Amino acid sequence: MSAAAIGKDLLGLAHLSAEQITLILDTAVPFKEISERAIKKVPTLRGMTIVNLFFEASTRTRISFEFAEKRLSADTVNVAVSGSSVSKGETLVDTARNLEAMKIDMVVIRHPSSGAARFLADRIQSNVINAGDGTHEHPTQGLLDLLTLRERFGSLTGLRVCLCGDVLHSRVARSNLWGLQKLGAEVGVCGPRSLLPNAIDELGVRVFSRIEEAIEWAQALNILRLQLERMQAGYIPSLREYNRVFGVTRERLDRAPRDIVIMHPGPMNRGVEIDSDVADGPHSVILEQVTNGVAVRMAVLYLLAGGRPELAEAAKG
């Protein structure tokens, strides 16, 4: 498969094939080693300009992208826009045109509106990477989750993975769902019905309304952040009740029929969707996810910049 096979942009996993996803994961593997070096830098993207355009606060994803860009020697500019572009008086399309006029090569965009990354990609020549758009997708998070699971289990075929929590508002959930299904995993979701999309049953997933049942079924749980800022809308009665009914606790995991891999895209609400002794416990791969995040993003940047996957090892420099 040629590098161009993943396309001009990375907007989501819904439209990628299993082969394309596997290509990105395979490319990430050699890049992972760079972060282990004393001098964590290779010249692969030297001379390229990348803009990290964040319309939402996001320390974790922005830093991960920035590390990936710098380790590949790209020039980076961080643009943090408070509030939406609309409230600032400039439309997203104007922002896009201005960036294009400054002759950049790539944009990493985080935006509160679903479809914003697609909107930008349709209007500029530069490569666009979706770093989270509204409640749509967060493809690099999905990819790093897939890489982490693949490292743990070898293959995702037939693997049972349950997404737990606020699926309704989660862009991570959608990217995970598409990615896992394409690579042959079985996907479950678990949470109160008020936090699951109404049509979730039509997406080929198993739906659990009890966390105990999900734990009994799954080999891995990807525990989604309960979006506290949305709780005033009354999707659940209280955080306390949520923890008691749906929280992943040490006690519940101890009753599981097998060891379960515990994942969380962060930031975590400890004591709400996940207890601290689970987050910090032996089953947790949460910090491996963070490490893999940099490697996956390096791979995506490399491939979109025209890198040839068979030369990824050589690109380590």
Place this chain on the structure above:
Amino acid sequence: MADTSATSLVLLRGGRVLDPSTGLDEVGDVLLRDGKVEHAGAPLGEVRRDGDLTEVDCRGLVVSPGFIDVHCHLREPGREDVETIATGARAAAAGGFTAVCAMPNTAPVTDNQAAVGFIIRQAQLARAARVYPIGAISVGQRGEALAEFGEMIGAGAVAVSDDGKPVASAQLMRTALEYARAFNIPVADHCEEPTLAHGGAMNEGIVSARLGLKGIPDEAEEIMVIRDILLSRRTGGHVHLCHMSTKGSVELIRWGKERGIRVTAEVCPHHISLTEDAVEGYNTNAKMNPPLRTAADVAALQEAVKDGTIDLVATDHAPHHYDEKEREFSDAPNGIVGLETALAVLVTHLVAPGIISYATLVDRMSCSPARVFGLQGGTLRKGSVGDVTVFDPAASWTVDPASFQTKGRNSPYSGMTLTGRAKCTVVGGQIVYRQNA
């Protein structure tokens, strides 16, 4: 509106004269004298030229009572950059409409007799399709106090509506229906339960789940549909349900009509021709309220047009400036332009597949709107107003919004090839539009 004072003769010769209000369907002529229908039906032979005679060759065309759109947004006053009454009236004429009803959600809101009078004056200057104002139900469309129905009707309004916003208060809706009875006008409601629809950008279903857009469930519409039907039953008032979009609404309307309740309903061309799939790719020209629904809803609505459960077709013509639609989906405004594509959408999606006949099409676009809203027109009966639409049922054309008369370009049909096109529109015996004229 056209000037009807001059002595004039318009002879529409050799077309298929189709008037469901009189059961007429034959190849023949229509003669309009001094703005009134003098003859409709059999060929006239030689016509005595005792005035200025304009003759239009209608061979191969359908000649019908003029189409009437009871639901459009002309944006004036307030957003003349998007549409004016003049451009809207010209767009209407180009679409074959001889009359349109303008919704009151302008800035300021049409909630008093002076505002109604302004619209009528602007329409007279436009000299295109007739424009009938619809007054607001509540002052400022704030859903609190009733607007002055009596004075607005006296000044020329033909109905009341808070369209663009639902009447959230059941008590206010009840009062409006009771009060409107004195004037025998419909109370047109935008059926949307606001707490269920809040923040929604498209239909709630598998597509919204996939795209990560907040959905608007069917029940947001249907709860208000049944509420309004029950309030009509309680009050005896005439409730007209705007832009129906769900199968469930059709069933509820059928239930109401079977019980003799004074409920009428409309559907828009887009809701009987497009599904939620049109939103894929975050296409803001497919963003509207109520949203595009599913194939099952489309089928139910088509059937309801056929059997009369849905009384009429209205466009909900809603122009927006192109850069207002050129933004993130959730931030883009709702609505599409529809006056110049309505006929073709109905011919393509209802008549051509054999779901309805041309007679039913003309009834739902002309006779029925006139009947339901108590407007002149909707018939070619002798002595009635000379409002006539001539259309080519076989004309195939590719939609190019750049060629529209409306200022709006926001059409989901852009680039599609449709069949059926207005060729000539006559208002009060005056030709106000001829294609390629």
